[in-house]
Amino acid sequence: MVRSEELGIGYEHDEGVAWVVEDLDLEVEHGVVTCLIGESGCGKSTIGNAISGLLPPYARTYGRLVVADRVVIDGDKMNFTGVRGKVVVRIAQDPASALNPYLTIGEQLSTAIRTHFPGLSEHDVRSKALELLSDVMLGEDVYDRYPHQLSGGMKRRAAIALALAPEPEVIVADEPTSALDAYLKYAVASLLKKLQREWELTLVFITHDVSIARYICDQVVVVYAGRIVEEGASPRCLESPSHPYLELLLKALPKRFSKDRLADIPGMPPRPGMYPTGCKFHPRCPYVFERCRQEEPPIIKAGDRLVRCWRYYEQSLT
Amino acid sequence: MSSPLLKIENLHAFYTVPLGGLRYGYRKVWALKGVNLDVFPGTTLGVVGGSGSGKTSLIRAILGFLRPAKGRILFRGMDISKLDRRRRMEIVKEIGYVPQEPSQSINPKMTIKDSIAEPLRPLGLSKEDIEKRIGVVMEMLDLDRSVGRMLARELSGGMLQRVAIARAIILKPRLLLLDEPTSFLDISTQAQILNILRDLKEELGLTYVLVSHDIDVVSYISDRIAVMVSGKVVEEGVAEKILREPLHPYTSILLNPEGVAREISIANSETDLCPIRSWCPLRMKKCSTEPPPAVKIDNEERTVLCWHYTT
Numbered sequence: 001m002v003r004s005e006e007l008g009i010g011y012e013h014d015e016g017v018a019w020v021v022e023d024l025d026l027e028v029e030h031g032v033v034t035c036l037i038g039e040s041g042c043g044k045s046t047i048g049n050a051i052s053g054l055l056p057p058y059a060r061t062y063g064r065l066v067v068a069d070r071v072v073i074d075g076d077k078m079n080f081t082g083v084r085g086k087v088v089v090r091i092a093q094d095p096a097s098a099l100n101p102y103l104t105i106g107e108q109l110s111t112a113i114r115t116h117f118p119g120l121s122e123h124d125v126r127s128k129a130l131e132l133l134s135d136v137m138l139g140e141d142v143y144d145r146y147p148h149q150l151s152g153g154m155k156r157r158a159a160i161a162l163a164l165a166p167e168p169e170v171i172v173a174d175e176p177t178s179a180l181d182a183y184l185k186y187a188v189a190s191l192l193k194k195l196q197r198e199w200e201l202t203l204v205f206i207t208h209d210v211s212i213a214r215y216i217c218d219q220v221v222v223v224y225a226g227r228i229v230e231e232g233a234s235p236r237c238l239e240s241p242s243h244p245y246l247e248l249l250l251k252a253l254p255k256r257f258s259k260d261r262l263a264d265i266p267g268m269p270p271r272p273g274m275y276p277t278g279c280k281f282h283p284r285c286p287y288v289f290e291r292c293r294q295e296e297p298p299i300i301k302a303g304d305r306l307v308r309c310w311r312y313y314e315q316s317l318t
Numbered sequence: 319m320s321s322p323l324l325k326i327e328n329l330h331a332f333y334t335v336p337l338g339g340l341r342y343g344y345r346k347v348w349a350l351k352g353v354n355l356d357v358f359p360g361t362t363l364g365v366v367g368g369s370g371s372g373k374t375s376l377i378r379a380i381l382g383f384l385r386p387a388k389g390r391i392l393f394r395g396m397d398i399s400k401l402d403r404r405r406r407m408e409i410v411k412e413i414g415y416v417p418q419e420p421s422q423s424i425n426p427k428m429t430i431k432d433s434i435a436e437p438l439r440p441l442g443l444s445k446e447d448i449e450k451r452i453g454v455v456m457e458m459l460d461l462d463r464s465v466g467r468m469l470a471r472e473l474s475g476g477m478l479q480r481v482a483i484a485r486a487i488i489l490k491p492r493l494l495l496l497d498e499p500t501s502f503l504d505i506s507t508q509a510q511i512l513n514i515l516r517d518l519k520e521e522l523g524l525t526y527v528l529v530s531h532d533i534d535v536v537s538y539i540s541d542r543i544a545v546m547v548s549g550k551v552v553e554e555g556v557a558e559k560i561l562r563e564p565l566h567p568y569t570s571i572l573l574n575p576e577g578v579a580r581e582i583s584i585a586n587s588e589t590d591l592c593p594i595r596s597w598c599p600l601r602m603k604k605c606s607t608e609p610p611p612a613v614k615i616d617n618e619e620r621t622v623l624c625w626h627y628t629t
Contacts, residue, residue, distance in 0.1 A: 039504040181368035181531060182575035183582060208504065215576055252509035254538035256561055256573075261516075262509035262538070268474060269506075 007063035018273030038223035052090035053080030088170040095159035106143035112165035225280035232305035322356040329389035349375035351549040362526040364540030414486035420478035431466035476507030548593035555620030
């Protein structure tokens with residue numbers, strides 16, 4: 001559904017282009033939930049924006065990106081016509097900010113439906129809007145209400161309904177659960193998961209929250225310094241990590257019943273345009289050896305997953 | 319048992335907010351509705367709760383930013399909300415504060431060194447003494463000397479948070495109030511800060527009140543946990559016991575949020591009734607007519623604000 005081939009994304013600035021994402025080979029099957037996990041500045045939002053066609057004008061690209069069998073990025077050219085906002089939609093961190101405060105929820109939904117399905121009669125538009133509301137577990141009364149008459153959670157669900165109006169195939173959700181209370185996080189995540197199943201959507205879920213990722217995802221993609229460092233077809237790699245970065249990241253999370261010292265990952269993630277040579281994680285890696293400093297490891301198949309680490313290279317040969 | 323360093327008795331506090339909706343006037347919104355807490359020297363009290371539960375208001379009340387409407391805040395046995403200015407200056411030196419968002423708490427136009435030294439200014443120390451103290455705290459927090467000459471915008475979130483902690487401990491406080499010290503940070507930086515906080519506590523014999531919405535962060539560092547909902551402490555006790563066996567239904571939800579997976583409502587009304595009575599699984603008839611009592615269990619070690627445990 002979403003496939004990238006050696007995709008690179010960078011941002012132009014005074015002294016050239018800072019490449020944020022380099023040589024990204026990502027493959028997301030139809031109808032799965034893929035979590036992009038990473039810390040801030042690792043490029044996960046840039047990947048999300050690229051998939052949803054929302055890169056700013058000063059972004060530069062290379063490689064290819066295919067969304068729903070349409071080549072949307074080819075070399076330095078981008079063409080999202082007919083894809084952006086139709087085939088692929090994005091749900092932002094605060095989806096409620098997508099609502100127009102001057103229009104009722106019903107008017108906003110109908111406008112979106114009329115735009116995307118021009119032939120429908122007014123009666124059908126209304127019934128479709130009501131259907132969308134019930135899909136996100138909102139009552140019919142919400143149709144005639146203004147955003148300020150809804151609670152925060154209801155607004156969030158109304159905005160999700162609005163995103164679903166064009167009947168998209170891919171949804172990119174960028175940190176939809178951050179800054180929410182624990183139980184609200186799960187409420188949002190489970191609603192997205194339910195919709196994803198019922199509508200057979202492909203959901204790209206961008207998060208830094210490992211526990212939410214465990215809860216919702218089918219496929220895990222761990223991003224560090226604009227690269228995939230570990231990829232697994234199940235949340236299992238969040239239980240038994242292979243890449244040293246993921247291993248340390250999981251050890252840095254406080255565990256409920258353990259007072260063991262949290263892992264310190266020395267240093268900080270590199271900034272775009274200032275990535276080190278060789279493996280991008282080598283300055284912080286406890287298992288570093290000479291080859292890591294010289295050469296960037298390829299992505300290697302190790303058991304049930306893909307890992308970008310020289311330690312697994314020997315194993316993969318035998 | 320020694321006497322508590324900080325004792326909060328029946329604390330009530332409110333904010334005045336405009337009525338809104340094209341009407342003129344103001345109304346009171348009660349942020350704290352009778353909070354009782356004891357914090358003993360050398361321990362960490364973790365305060366958890368959802369947004370709007372009054373966690374930050376509690377910290378603001380202890381700091382004197384929010385005036386108590388009723389109740390007392392006793393620090394070393396003195397009611398700090400009723401002290402005169404001069405006495406207050408002397409006492410509050412012993413209370414340090416690390417705010418939620420470091421980038422907003424540090425003056426962007428001052429160098430980091432001046433920011434860290436700022437709390438020392440009213441003390442009239444000599445230049446050498448100030449330099450020495452700055453050196454000591456910066457070393458404690460693993461901040462390089464060169465950082466001192468930088469400005470806030472040149473530092474990352476984790477570094478800034480360390481600066482904020484350095485600033486909070488430079489007056490050698492006994493009590494440190496930490497308001498969501500890691501909620502703006504990444505996982506790896508959060509781990510660094512939590513480790514530093516744990517080390518500092520050992521080294522300096524500090525007492526912490528740590529406010530967070532993340533129960534795992536709280537459990538890593540706390541000896542006791544207080545769970546807040548709608549301006550009240552609904553459960554308080556030894557951290558390990560609460561984590562293993564939560565009694566209040568709200569605590570259970572905080573501990574296992576994936577089990578809920580629906581939106582639940584917290585009644586933030588003016589009444590003293592239980593805020594979760596609309597969906598509580600342990601609900602009784604009394605819950606919608608009378609405010610829940612504070613029940614002591616586990617040899618007086620734990621307090622639960624719930625009718626269910628009265629018998």
